[in-house]
Amino acid sequence: MDSFWKTLKKPIFALAPMADVTDPAYRSLIAEYGKPDVTWTEFVSADGLYHTREKKGLSDAENPLMRDLLYSEAERPIVAQLFSSNPEMMAYASELCARLGFDGIDINMGCPDKSIEKQGCGAGMIKTPEVAKAIIRAAREGAARGKEGGLPVSVKTRIGYNQETMDEWLPQILSEKPDALTLHLRTRKEMSKVPAHWDLMPRAVALRDEHSPETVLLGNGDIIDLADARAKIAASGCDGVMLGRAIFGNPWLFTDRTMEDVSPKERIEALAQLAERFSALTPAKHFHILKKHFKAFIQGWPGAAELRGKLMVTNSLEELREILSTYRV
Numbered sequence: 655m656d657s658f659w660k661t662l663k664k665p666i667f668a669l670a671p672m673a674d675v676t677d678p679a680y681r682s683l684i685a686e687y688g689k690p691d692v693t694w695t696e697f698v699s700a701d702g703l704y705h706t707r708e709k710k711g712l713s714d715a716e717n718p719l720m721r722d723l724l725y726s727e728a729e730r731p732i733v734a735q736l737f738s739s740n741p742e743m744m745a746y747a748s749e750l751c752a753r754l755g756f757d758g759i760d761i762n763m764g765c766p767d768k769s770i771e772k773q774g775c776g777a778g779m780i781k782t783p784e785v786a787k788a789i790i791r792a793a794r795e796g797a798a799r800g801k802e803g804g805l806p807v808s809v810k811t812r813i814g815y816n817q818e819t820m821d822e823w824l825p826q827i828l829s830e831k832p833d834a835l836t837l838h839l840r841t842r843k844e845m846s847k848v849p850a851h852w853d854l855m856p857r858a859v860a861l862r863d864e865h866s867p868e869t870v871l872l873g874n875g876d877i878i879d880l881a882d883a884r885a886k887i888a889a890s891g892c893d894g895v896m897l898g899r900a901i902f903g904n905p906w907l908f909t910d911r912t913m914e915d916v917s918p919k920e921r922i923e924a925l926a927q928l929a930e931r932f933s934a935l936t937p938a939k940h941f942h943i944l945k946k947h948f949k950a951f952i953q954g955w956p957g958a959a960e961l962r963g964k965l966m967v968t969n970s971l972e973e974l975r976e977i978l979s980t981y982r983v
């Protein structure tokens with residue numbers, strides 16, 4: 655199998671999956687303004703894909719889950735993130751993603767959301783390593799049905815559930831030789847409430863070296879920019895990092911530009927572009943989802959708060975256009 659992971663130059667800077675943030679619209683902007691080395695989709699339910707496509711018979715055009723799997727060529731390599739605790743469903747969804755042309759499959763084993771955990775998925779997988787391993791194998795098998803040679807399969811997880819248990823949990827995952835492993839350096843219990851434990855990363859690197867030296871290891875948690883990323887990679891010895899919340903309001907994150915170099919005019923233009931793409935690519939999604947971006951983009955100059963206040967009460971793309979087109983900074 656040709657794995658793109660083998661061809662990426664290290665250190666690797668990856669864009670994190672973030673539901674309702676790194677959606678097709680924002681990712682297309684990021685690919686243009688400052689492309690990461692590898693991009694993830696938002697997480698998508700494998701069971702949901704099966705049930706909506708096979709049972710409800712929704713056409714792909716009307717299926718909201720299929721819209722979450724939209725991507726553009728500019729984003730490659732692009733990895734589809736899936737979750738399921740049912741191997742058949744995982745195989746089904748991986749086959750589909752291989753047919754859709756994705757470069758890799760990632761399995762979410764870190765999400766703390768109760769509705770996901772209730773299905774035995776996300777961080778809940780840390781408690782059921784045998785299921786986790788079966789899911790990795792199923793993803794591989796499914797991808798091989800959809801594309802000759804299959805696709806690389808990676809895992810994104812945390813350092814433990816209630817407490818840090820890397821010495822037990824990581825060897826379980828690594829025994830399946832995933833092509834890549836992203837480690838969010840917090841437990842499930844810690845959610846995102848404490849600083850990420852970067853001091854633990856060298857131990858994760860040692861576990862990877864011992865159990866699956868070919869697995870690409872990315873660290874994740876609290877990285878603010880590329881300079882911070884380089885420092886953390888140098889200090890911990892991992893192959894790269896994944897950046898999440900730092901992308902809010904900053905599609906230039908994967909360049910060496912700092913936000914001080916980006917003018918208010920550019921920020922406003924980027925937000926306008928994002929809103930246009932959001933409406934064009936995902937018209938059925940609620941306009942209000944965009945509001946978290948309003949807060950993130952419109953800040954840092956005198957008058958930003960006033961503009962933000964006006965944008966926060968808009969209800970449609972037309973209203974947003976109207977305000978932005980008459981605004982002078």
Ligand SMILES: Cc1cc2nc3c(=O)[nH]c(=O)nc-3n(C[C@H](O)[C@H](O)[C@H](O)COP(=O)(O)O)c2cc1C
Nearest residue numbers: 670671672673696697762838875876877897898899
């Ligand atoms: C709004 C939001 C949505 C997220 N959605 C996902 C997701 O779909 N899949 C996933 O694996 N992690 C998800 N995460 C977790 C991030 O990918 C990342 O692991 C976490 O934010 C820590 O990295 P950071 O400190 O760089 O943001 C989400 C995080 C946020 C804030």
